Amino acid sequence: MAYVIAVAGKGGVGKTTICAMLVQHLLKIDKPILAVDADPNSNLNVALGLEYEETIADIREEVKKQTPESFSKSEFFGLRLEEAVAEGNGFDLLVMGRPEGPGCYCAVNNILREYLARISKKYKFVVIDNEAGMEHLSRRTATDIDLLLLISDPTMVGISSAVNAFNTAKSAGLKIKDIVLVINKSKGGLESDKLKLIENAGLKIGGYICFQEEIQKNSEKGKGVVEADSNLENIIDSLFKQEEKINIIP
Template sequence: MKIAFVGKGGSGKTTLSSLFVRHLAAVGAPVVAVDADINQHLGAALGLDETEAAELPAMGDRLPSIKEYLRGSNPRIASAETMIKTTPPGEGSRLLRVREDNPVYDACARPVELDGGAVRLMVTGPFSDADLGVACYHSKTGAVELFLNHLVDGPDEYVVVDMTAGSDSFASGMFTRFDITFLVAEPTRKGISVYRQYKEYAQDYGITLKVVGNKVQGPDDVDFLRAETGEDLLVTVGHSDWVRAMEKGRPSGFERLEEANRTSLRALQAAADATYGRRDWERYTRQMVHFHLKNASAWGNARTGADLAAQVDPAFVLGEEFVATA
């Protein structure tokens, strides 16, 4: 399953996504974790020190090699230089799997040990001095979008993406790449405003959106979130001494996380698992093509000097058969 964590800045989405990754690792599930936020904190939340986090290879810096591998022998893609972040796979393209070894993981992913299990961690990379004033952060997240477009994942595999804050996720078509999106909301008017905006933008795209109430201190906070989000509220998470110790760099074993919060993490996994049977592969591929054509006409054709609509393979649909042969 492909899972996104979104929310306003400071809502705790990176903390919640790291807890979910730890939970999945603890139950032995294969996981690829991706930090696609402009504030690169997922590595630290998973226990890396500052030096280790700084040494993680940035996907954005390796975009040319990622493109070269993914295009494979696809005759519709003349060169890696003509690929953009939305280029969809077609006949001859190389697809990626969660469990396999491949050159993309070799270049961009690093194993992180978590309570006896290991996850793959990939990061877009932070803004550099050269980027300031001249680059949009979404130029870096394009590597993540390409990765997701070419990924085929099964029902017992997990890709967890810590997304950019607020509604910035809608600056690309990446928001349609997920089986479920967990919106982390504090019990405040600002927290709810991001939820409303996200729900409005997503309503025409078949997005499965569930709210995770965070920093909840009592029944009044739960009642507030329930009144504002209705059935979209899935679980709430309260204060955690374990998380506070983790943020100080002194966590104990993950099995010591409070039972109420462990129950919430199990509910997140159950909600994610339930979405796989409803996955609409044709819609997934159609949306991929839709955003590619929009980007091609808006800027891609001019930048590459090519008609990028020709990259679309009309007969190609990602489907269960690619998972079955993984």
């Protein structure tokens, strides 16, 4: 079974950047890796330096409207989804695309969930770049999540949003083994009121990633993320070490 890491948090806090860094770091541990861009404002491919042709949303529409008679919906969806996987070096990318339009998508979403659960088994790690809301994480993925990284910048708005996501994740009954807050774009420690908010919510701080101008400049130029930040590597390695003790690591 793949070890599934989902990344969530307010827009602009660095989710996509961190997902791309995660892929770079995890490649050193084990492969293959599946990166899933579950943000409707898809741009994980840019950070990963990979082109893609189709989104799952495009295929979902196609299956809903025109499954050829010789196929069942499920067979056709499976075939088309396989074509939508973009292949990188040691990792693949699936782009979810925009949310569904009006009408009922239950049947296709069920097929999609089964498909994602099935293909996830082929990978050692699955990394999901999520949008801020937690709802579609459960709607679109049937797999349990081993680690949810909530990302925030050092602002009160970012932290409140991470705390809300934490509470939603808990109340939505998602199966998540571990939830950790990562403060990105850090310029030093956090003020006591912010620390208090995090502590009162019962949220753990996994660590801090420093603000680095180079990261921002590279993304402004449309350059991909070619290596992981050492702060992030330490955060992940120490989380894995803790988990090994309690045997969650595959």
